[in-house]
Amino acid sequence: xxxxxxxxxELVIRMLNEILAPSIEVDFLVESRALARRLHDGDxxxxxxDIRRTDTYIKADLSPQTxxxxxxxxxxxxxxxxxxxxxxxxxxxxxxxxxxxDKESRAETIRAQFPDVSYLSLSELFEGPLLKEFSRALTxxxxxxxxxxxxxxxRILILLHNEPDPDAMASGLALRTVLHRTKATxxxxxxxxxxxPENVRMAHxxxxxxxxxxxxxxxEFDRIAMVxxxxxxxxxxxxxxxxxxxxxxxxxxxxxxxxxxREDYGSTCTILTEHLRAVDAPISERTATAMLxxxxxxxxxxxxxxxRCDIDAxxxxxxxxxxxxxxxxxxxxxxxxxxxxxxxxxxHGKMVDQIFSVxxxxxxxxxxxxxVADFFLQLENVKWTLVAGIVNGSFVxxxxxxxxxxxxxxxxxxxxxxxxxxxxxRSMAKAVVPLGxxxxxxxxxxxxxxxxxxxxxLQEFLHEAPEDKRKKEPVGSH
Ligand SMILES: [Mn+2]
Numbered sequence: 001x002x003x004x005x006x007x008x009x010e011l012v013i014r015m016l017n018e019i020l021a022p023s024i025e026v027d028f029l030v031e032s033r034a035l036a037r038r039l040h041d042g043d044x045x046x047x048x049x050d051i052r053r054t055d056t057y058i059k060a061d062l063s064p065q066t067x068x069x070x071x072x073x074x075x076x077x078x079x080x081x082x083x084x085x086x087x088x089x090x091x092x093x094x095x096x097x098x099x100x101x102d103k104e105s106r107a108e109t110i111r112a113q114f115p116d117v118s119y120l121s122l123s124e125l126f127e128g129p130l131l132k133e134f135s136r137a138l139t140x141x142x143x144x145x146x147x148x149x150x151x152x153x154x155r156i157l158i159l160l161h162n163e164p165d166p167d168a169m170a171s172g173l174a175l176r177t178v179l180h181r182t183k184a185t186x187x188x189x190x191x192x193x194x195x196x197p198e199n200v201r202m203a204h205x206x207x208x209x210x211x212x213x214x215x216x217x218x219x220e221f222d223r224i225a226m227v228x229x230x231x232x233x234x235x236x237x238x239x240x241x242x243x244x245x246x247x248x249x250x251x252x253x254x255x256x257x258x259x260x261x262r263e264d265y266g267s268t269c270t271i272l273t274e275h276l277r278a279v280d281a282p283i284s285e286r287t288a289t290a291m292l293x294x295x296x297x298x299x300x301x302x303x304x305x306x307x308r309c310d311i312d313a314x315x316x317x318x319x320x321x322x323x324x325x326x327x328x329x330x331x332x333x334x335x336x337x338x339x340x341x342x343x344x345x346x347x348h349g350k351m352v353d354q355i356f357s358v359x360x361x362x363x364x365x366x367x368x369x370x371x372v373a374d375f376f377l378q379l380e381n382v383k384w385t386l387v388a389g390i391v392n393g394s395f396v397x398x399x400x401x402x403x404x405x406x407x408x409x410x411x412x413x414x415x416x417x418x419x420x421x422x423x424x425x426r427s428m429a430k431a432v433v434p435l436g437x438x439x440x441x442x443x444x445x446x447x448x449x450x451x452x453x454x455x456x457x458l459q460e461f462l463h464e465a466p467e468d469k470r471k472k473e474p475v476g477s478h
Contacts, residue, residue: 001023001024001025001065001067002024002025002026002027002063002065002066002067003020003024003025003026003027003066003067003068003069004026004027004028004029004057004060004062004066004067004068004069004090005020005026005027005028005029005068005069005071006028006029006051006068006069006070006071006081006085007028007029007030007069007070007071008030008031008032008035008071008073009071009073009098010035010038010039012071012096012098013028013030013039013044013046014044016028016069017044024067026045027045027046027047027060028044028045028046028047029046029047029048029049029051029056029060030046030047030048031048031049031050031051032048033048035048036048047060051077051081051084052077052080052081052084053084054084054087054088055088056084056088057084057085057087057088057089057090058088058089060088062085062088062089062090063089064089064090064091064092065092066090066092067092067094068085068090068092068093068094069094069095069096070082070085070093070094070095070096071096071098072095072096072097072098072103072106072119073098074101074106078095078110079110079113079114082095082110082114082117091116093114093116093117093118094117094118094119094120095107095110095117095118095119095120096120096121096122097119097120097121097122097123098122099122103121103123106119107119107121136274136277136278137278139274139275139278140278140279142258142260142275143178143275143278143279144279145258146242146243146257146258147178147179147180147279149242149257149258150179150223150225150242150243151179153221153222153223154185154222155185155186155187155220155221155222156179156181156185156186156187156221156222156223156224156225157187157189157213157218157221157223157224157225158172158175158176158186158187158188158189158225158226158227159189159190159191159218159224159225159226159227159229159238160172160188160189160190160210160226160227160228160229161190161228161229161233162190162191162192163190163192163193163194163195163196163199163367164190164193164194164199164210164228165196165199165228165294165297165298166198166199166202166290166293166294166298166329167228167267167268167269167294167295167297167298168190168227168228168229168268169188169194169199169202169203169208169210169290169294170269170272170287170290170291170293170294171227171228171245171268171269171272171294172188172208172210172227173188173208173286173287173290173291174227174269174272174273174275174276174283174287174290174291175225175227175243175245175272176188177276177281177282177283177284177287178272178275178276178279178281180281183209187211187221188208188209188210188211189210189211189212189213190210190211190212190213191212191213191214191215191234192212193210193212194210195365195367196365196367197332197333197335197367198329198330198332198333200332201328201329201332202290202293202329202332205325205328205329206286206289206290206325207286208290215234215237218237218238223242223243224238224241224242224243225241225242225243225244225245226241226243226244226245226246227244227245227246227268227272228245228246228247228248228268229246229248230244230246230248230250230251230254230261231244231251231254231256232251232253232254238254239253239254239255240254240255240256241254241255241256241257242256242257242258243256243257243258243259244256244258244259244260244261245259245260245261245268245271245272245275246259246260246261246268246271247261247262247263247264247265247266247267247268247270247271248261248263248425249263249409249423249425250263260275264307265307265309265310266295266298266299266307266310267294267295267298267299267310268294268298269291269294269295269298269313270295270309270310270313272291273291273312273313273316273317274309274313277316283317283320285320285321285322288317288320288321289321289322289325289326291313291317291321292314292317292318292321292326293321293326293329293330295310295313295314295317296314296326333371337364337368338368338371338372341363341368341371341372342372342375344358344360345358345360345372345375345376348360349376349451350451350452350455351381351382352455352459353459354381354382354383354384355382355383355384355385355386355455355458355459356376356377356379356382356384356385356386357385357386357387357451357452357454357455357458358372358376358386358387358388358451359388359389359447359450359451359454360387360388360389361389361390361447362389362390363389363390363391363396364391365391366389366391366396366432368389369387369388369389369391369396369397370387370398370400370428370430372385372387372398373385373386373387373398373399373400374400377400377401377402383401383402383405384399384400384401384402384405384408384458385398385399385400385401386398386399386454386455386458388450388454390435393434393435394420394432394433394434394435395420395431395432395433395434395435395438396430396431396432397412397416397430397431397432397454398428398429398430399411399412399424399428399429399430399431399458400427400428401426401427401428402427403426403427405462406461406462407425407426408424408425408426408427408428408429409423409424409425409426409429410461411429411457411458411461412424412429412430412431414461415431415457415461416431416433418441419433419434419437419438419440419441420432420433420434420437420438421433
């Protein structure tokens with residue numbers, strides 16, 4: 001590929017040469033003979049000529065395959081230059097706006113006159129990579145700070161939420177990597193361990209050991225870090241931590257020496273991917289596999305809240321991970337027991353205005369409820385799912401939606417936060433209410449009417465005017 005760059009500014013010429021020369025055969029055309037001589041002495045392929053004359057371009061041996069870049073110096077002769085190039089057979093023409101004050105109107109004028117000429121502005125071309133680099137540098141500074149702060153501790157506790165999910169476990173591994181530690185000096189633990197089938201399978205396949213500890217053991221560690229959860233979750237057991245990395249809505253009322261909370265991220269592993277990349281930490285296949293699976297599972301493979309950074313992290317981790325292991329972990333979500341509840345939901349569920357609702361009655365463990373809610377959200381024509389059951393004497397409800405609707409977290413908070421715990425994100429939320437409190441608030445609801453009652457509540461919520469966005473005490477949403 002060949003390129004002719006019509007430029008008058010030495011800095012622009014040197015920059016373009018730097019960028020293009022390795023892959024493209026580039027020649028420069030300047031107006032000033034003095035500049036041509038100087039650059040020529042510096043071994044740049046440059047000629048001088050009248051840039052408004054067609055024969056200048058014919059001499060330059062222009063073909064329809066040659067890309068022509070014209071530096072916009074802000075002068076009025078630009079249309080003449082473009083005409084001359086076109087007359088000489090140039091087709092692929094780009095105008096490069098370089099610091100001209102009125103670049104918007106310049107671009108518009110050129111586009112109006114020459115619709116097939118592209119106008120690129122130097123600031124736009126730089127903006128993306130430069131901002132990305134700045135944010136990476138900022139992350140690097142943050143990571144180096146907490147690395148230093150935690151470096152002299154003998155034993156660090158990496159505490160996860162109860163029933164750790166893939167994101168929690170993988171974030172634990174990732175943080176251990178950032179801290180250059182082993183499982184002896186950075187213990188990944190939870191107060192209530194892993195029991196759900198797919199989480200057990202992940203821990204087993206990737207050999208992740210989550211220790212179950214008692215609250216009083218927390219003090220035995222020199223430093224405490226939390227991933228995928230914040231201290232308020234532990235109901236006052238911990239009010240001070242050294243490090244918090246999380247993607248749930250930020251909570252207040254605790255002290256953290258360092259924290260990195262990014263509510264708009266689909267998973268905590270996305271934040272940790274950025275941490276690892278910022279300090280160029282090598283990521284093992286095992287850790288990459290865990291993190292990739294976590295991003296997939298927390299974003300329901302990008303069907304649920306995910307942003308550009310989640311996709312970036314995913315594509316970065318993908319070549320480092322073991323795809324076969326991920327397929328084996330995914331299969332683990334389906335168990336006979338869960339299928340039996342899907343069947344029960346199919347029999348007893350109701351569908352009204354694209355809302356699927358079902359009350360499952362007694363359920364052995366609470367993971368069945370979100371499983372059924374996620375399952376039915378995959379159905380054609382379903383935009384919301386409301387799935388509830390009674391687990392250990394509490395009413396447990398999972399709410400899911402496809403995302404372009406009102407906030408699921410707001411819905412559960414509105415009806416349940418005063419009588420139990422309720423919270424979540426825009427597209428997934430959960431409420432847990434003791435049966436007694438539930439009956440006090442809603443009356444002794446007939447279990448056979450529960451499925452309909454849930455639809456009524458959601459419809460009432462969907463049809464009212466959205467109130468001010470308020471953030472209140474969300475619990476974990478999974
Ligand atoms: Mn998560």
